[in-house]
Amino acid sequence: MEQWILQWLGKEMGDCLAATVKSMPAIPVPPGSYEAGRNQYYSTRILKEMLKEVPEDAEKLLGVTDKDLCIPILTYVFGEAQLGGTAAVVSLARLRQEHYGLAPDRELFKERLRKECLHELGHTFGLIHCQSRECVMYLSNTVVDVDGKGRNFCRSCRMVVESQTGPGRAT
């Protein structure tokens, strides 16, 4: 993936979550996660491998990949996370306009990436899908859903995250 993505994403997630973000050397996508019949990668298997790589001082580990991800019951997923856990993974593949035969749109891609990464990280903070379309935790099955929902946590979702990240965090 392009060099700027990780740098930009790290800063964006750090600002959104008031967290210190460090990037790690790339981990190869586990060969066992590849499903030849679908030409896709099982995100659950990637998460499992990622858990072996969590640095000691890290509370969360977010993986981003160009690979197209799926789970057995869905034709694709934008990402997957451990609910209330440590690891989350997001695929860039279907966030790009090019995937839909359209001209590249860097700003739109960044906006989608921000939303999906916040969304998956939200799951690691224990959040489930939110009923509010204004909330980044709203379920998005398609890129149209991603574009239609809000870019931040709603008030109640934010409180859950901030109880674990903010200065008043529960210890």
Ligand SMILES: [Zn+2]
């Ligand atoms: Zn979700």
Ligand SMILES: [Zn+2]
């Ligand atoms: Zn919400």
